[in-house]
Amino acid sequence: MNLQSEIPLDYIVVLSAVVFFVGLLGVVIRRNLISMLMGIELMLNAVNINFAAFNHYLFPNRLEGHFFALIVMAIAAAEAAIAIALIINIYRRFATVSVDDVDELKY
Amino acid sequence: MDYSYTILILLTPVILFLLIGLLGDKIDKMHAGLLGTTGLFAITMLSYSTAFSYFSHGTVESFQSIEAFQIVWLQFTDNLIIHLGILLDPLSVMMLVVITTVSLMVHIYSLGYMKGEPGFSRYFAFLSLFTFSMLGLVVATNIFQMYLFWELVGVSSYLLIGFYYERPSAVAAAKKAFIVTRFADLGFLIGILLLSFYTNTFDFNTLTDVNGPAIAQPITNVFMGLSATTWAMLLIFMGGAGKSAMFPLHIWLPDAMEGPTPVSALIHAATMVVAGVYLVARLFPIYSFSSPDSLEVIAYVGSFTSLFAAVVACTQLDIKRVLAFSTLSQIGYMMVALGVSGYGGEAGLGYMASLFHLFTHAFFKALLFLGAGSVIHAVHSNLMTDMGGLKKYMPITHITFLIACLTIAGIPPLSGFFSKDEILVAAFEHNKIIFGVQWMVAGITAFYMFRLYFNIFWNNSPAYHHTPHESPATMTVPLVILAMLSISSGFVPFHEFVTSDGLPLTTEFHWMIAIPSVLVAMVGIGVAAVLYRNKNSRPESLALGMKSLYTLAYHKFYIDEVYLFITHKIIFGLISRPVAWFDRHIVDGILNLIGNTTVFFSGSIKKMQSGEVQWYIWYFTSGVLLLTLMILYFN
């Protein structure tokens, strides 16, 4: 299957931008730590689409974007693991996962 | 002759101070006292042997000054070096003997007098510190070392005056003494800096060398009509006047009597207060050659102080204050003698007389104070109205006190007669007015001393709570020793040892001056006897007759009030308060304004640091978008 001939690159990049800003919206409006984490995952995936798409459209002779996306996924996995460990810990300590209640470091 | 062992004279008291001061609570109180006294006995013996070997082996014709010990203490530059050392010359050796003798007597006396005091070991630690400072002062090889020990003396005096620190009056007196002398020392320091700036040296031997930079090379800089040397020497004399309580810096000395009586005997009668005399004597060649004007000032200040203090002493009721004013008066004598003296030979008679009087005065004034302490110990009061008729209760104190009074009155053949006589001779040769004043002061001295004597030991006894009894042996033995010294020290051939140029001086007896001075003293004693020997109404009627003068003198001529007025009303009220207001409202106000502005703005922007990551992300992304917008479309 060859997407190059079917769809312009612009569409995919615009799609990625939309997903990115929707993820940002999720991070900004939600107070729940897990919701925020999901927003961040959305933003990471939007970036991944870009990497893969540019690799596929512009430089198909090398797999750099492909591997970069792969590495981003690995890092996202590590980040998710750490974040969830932190969230569980915070929940254990404060009995909440709302960022409004976990603000002892402010000011 | 090797004198390097004299360093022990300095080291021993400082070691004693540390030992007693640090271990004071650990060891038995009496042991601490005995330790201090024994140590001081050793120092006294060392001083005697130093004096003996110095004066016997010194030289054939004149006494040289010897630097027994010298180390570099501070080296700032190649030229600015401050040494610490020990200088032995007739003056310092004489002072060593006086200080250690009086200090030893006071130590022994204190063993009895201070018995049972809570701060017994602290007291002895301070005494050692004082002895160390005073000895360091007199053996200083340079003026800076002298200044150093000068301040140490001030500190130990402060500590000892404030020994009864629970009493507010003692604390106030200690503060007053410290501040007044400190104020004077400011002048001293400026004088030192001026003198050293022009002569490039601190060293006494170089400074007082007749061919040295201070004397042989006159300084041409003139400031307000006086040469720089005169300014320097006057400022140095200001320091000396502060320590020696010369008018108008005398106000601290009467209050300093708040300290324990032996302290008054040691510090405020015999040793520390003569530091000013010592200072002038030490720098005498410069005074004499380079700035005779300052010597005139010294003579008049001394003369006025002696008259003023003698008049005040006639009216005081507190026996220690009488003695304090008497000390002022006698130091005035010494200053007069220095002021009227010249350098070398017959002209240097005043110099010799001054130090001779210092020497004898140390003994008889210490004796007077210790005697007064003995009386106070017996009747538990300082006021002579609470005393009377004590001669049958306290025979030893009575006899020794009588000897001291006769000595200070200048009755031959006691020591005071010889020294005072030579001062009068020197004054007579120099300035007839000063001679007249000093002659009159001699009579007043005899009068107020015998007023004191008759009031304490004769007169009618008031009702004592318990019968007064003679003091213990630790107190009477020093009295007896000092009484013997008071009698005999006049026969020391002083003029052969301590003179302005180191050469022996021949003195002759001046009948024309001795006889009137003895006569005026006898008159003073006679008047005192008439007025105070038995209870009668004559003193009251006399006081009423000269009511204004009496009131003035009783209130010490309101000098303290003048000081209070100047400091509180003028300095505090007119200068300090506006300055303080300016500082508090303008300077602080500006700083507060800056601070409050910062607080205000940080308060309003701290909401941005909400701790909410979402907002940070939002700020960040919005910023990126804005930048992108600006770069791409509004470029």
Added chain:
Amino acid sequence: MTGPRIIFYILAASIVVFSILSVTSRRILRAAIYLLFVLVAMAGLYYMMNFQFLAAVQLMLYAGGIVVLIIFSILLTSQIDSKLDPPKFSHLLGGVFTAVGGILLSTITLLQFVFKPSGIAAVGTDIRSVGRQLMDTNLVGYALPFEVISVLLLAALVGSIFIARKDRV
């Protein structure tokens, strides 16, 4: 309209719709499931770009790993039927403003720019060649990032265990 193009539009539409749903849904478990849909659709997109390995990893790691992890933590920390608080108005305003502004800005900017496919011959993206390149130490190999990532994963593993340990705190 060709088949791939239709599939792309379906995928793109589902990605956009489900991501918006995932962000706006007030039931957190549903949000997680919508996220799962987004991720699966993205795997389809990768597949369409001939990145079968990447698509497989996306499915395994995201759909199979991270989403399951997120669902676990949701189950551990909140009641299933509880709803998230509605966002504060200021947050909503700021978020929507920035998101819409960003989308508009990037879309306008991107659509002005014409990307030309380079037309270079593609390298093979089958599992074998991907594996070769991943382990290769030559110029075209990616062994070093691979190792770095493995170290990072190890550190994350140790870290998350340490953070979540119960007897700490």
